[in-house]
Amino acid sequence: GKREVDTTPPTTNNTTKQTTQTLRTHMPGGKGKSGGGGKGGKRAAKAPKSGSGKRAANNKDGKRRRRRTESWSIYIFKVLKQVHSETGISTKAMQIMNSFINDIFDRLATEAASLSRINKTKTLTSREIQTAVRLLLPGELAKHAMSEGMKAVSKFSS
Secondary structure: OOOOOOOOOOOOOOOHHHHHHHHHHHOOOOOOOOOOOOOOOOOOOOOOOHHHOOOOOEOOOOOEOOOOOOOOHHHHHHHHHHHOOOOOOOHHHHHHHHHHHHHHHHHHHHHHHHHHHHOOOOOOOHHHHHHHHHHHOOHHHHHHHHHHHHHHHHHHHO
């Protein structure tokens, strides 16, 4: 059956129940209104139209599967909880953060690829990523990104 989704914006005097439901929609592993573990938004994915010639894959029960959409939302939420454990994030704000991360990722990948092309190598190494970060991010942000990146690489290597 179809689920009803509350599309009214939250008020400034939220009750605890509303706040908990908002948090659950973005929590990794939490069962919110989407029921998808925090990856999706509040709306269910639309099934393809019957006249389009495409068919959705059916599972064993004959129900249609939801199309998987990749998102950075669970990682954004984890970092938010590390920094401000009591603070939540709205769906719209999460979409904006997701777009921001995709944009930065795209810029870094493009810059790193052009650097490897200049150096006539076919492999993207941490060196190209590091140089791309230095070129694209401003001052202090680049320094923090460099230190976090080196920490992640050393943790991965050991």
